Amino acid sequence: AQKVTQAQTEISVVEKEDVTLDCVYETRDTTYYLFWYKQPPSGELVFLIRRNSFDEQNEISGRYSWNFQKSTSSFNFTITASQVVDSAVYFCALSEDNAGNMLTFGGGTRLMVKP
Amino acid sequence: EAEVAQSPRYKITEKSQAVAFWCDPISGHATLYWYRQILGQGPELLVQFQDESVVDDSQLPKDRFSAERLKGVDSTLKIQPAELGDSAMYLCASSPVGGGYQETQYFGPGTRLLVL
Numbered sequence A: 001a002q003k004v005t006q007a008q009t010e011i012s013v014v015e016k017e018d019v020t021l022d023c024v025y026e027t028r029d030t031t032y033y034l035f036w037y038k039q040p041p042s043g044e045l046v047f048l049i050r051r052n053s054f055d056e057q058n059e060i061s062g063r064y065s066w067n068f069q070k071s072t073s074s075f076n077f078t079i080t081a082s083q084v085v086d087s088a089v090y091f092c093a094l095s096e097d098n099a100g101n102m103l104t105f106g107g108g109t110r111l112m113v114k115p
Numbered sequence B: 001e002a003e004v005a006q007s008p009r010y011k012i013t014e015k016s017q018a019v020a021f022w023c024d025p026i027s028g029h030a031t032l033y034w035y036r037q038i039l040g041q042g043p044e045l046l047v048q049f050q051d052e053s054v055v056d057d058s059q060l061p062k063d064r065f066s067a068e069r070l071k072g073v074d075s076t077l078k079i080q081p082a083e084l085g086d087s088a089m090y091l092c093a094s095s096p097v098g099g100g101y102q103e104t105q106y107f108g109p110g111t112r113l114l115v116l
Helices: none
Strands: A003-005 A010-014 A019-021 A024-026 A032-039 A046-052 A059-061 A064-069 A074-079 A088-096 A103-105 A109-114 B005-007 B010-013 B019-024 B031-037 B044-050 B053-056 B065-068 B075-079 B088-095 B111-115
Touching: A003 A088, A003 A103, A010 A019, A019 A109, A024 A074, A032 A074, A046 A059, A046 A064, A074 A088, B005 B088, B010 B019, B019 B088, B019 B111, B031 B075, B044 B065, B044 B075, B075 B088
Parallel strands: A010 A109, B010 B111
Antiparallel strands: A003 A024, A019 A074, A032 A046, A032 A088, A059 A064, A064 A074, A088 A103, A088 A109, B005 B019, B019 B075, B031 B044, B031 B088, B044 B053, B065 B075, B088 B111
């Protein structure tokens, strides 16, 4: 069965520091998608990125970057030069080919960026 | 930018009462999902619709929960009777036609339910 683990429940950094959020997944499928969502205090889950299992290229979007490594079943998320507005709970999620479009979420990592 | 709409945003009810939540997906999105998110945890899927048909409701506690999407557009999730353990955030999401595993799901703001 699929599983997503976010071992860091809470991280606190000072503004402008870089921070990496870890995500480790388990799946028996060879075809799957990985996602990151941001949940600010307002509660809405905001889509950040989708990555398929055949594309291991790292991706950068502004201050955000993602490192996908199939060898270690990890899909880590780095925020460079963090800002107070980055404070939120971040969720990693997995969608398997054999599970329709059901998303399996990790437990989330609460990021607090202090000024 | 198109968004998923949900109402109410907050609901306080007493144990054994009935509650209902409404969701309007992004226009043109055929697939609709209801998730429950307990405080401090990730969301868990309750039910998935493709148009007006239920695709997956294996995690829906059917003795007290029901969901419908009669015309394949907006949807209602009902709890009757509510129990203390139902206190959670209820999130609605939608994805484009097909609802394949690779489709991105877009979430609404959620309904925070507190059962007293």
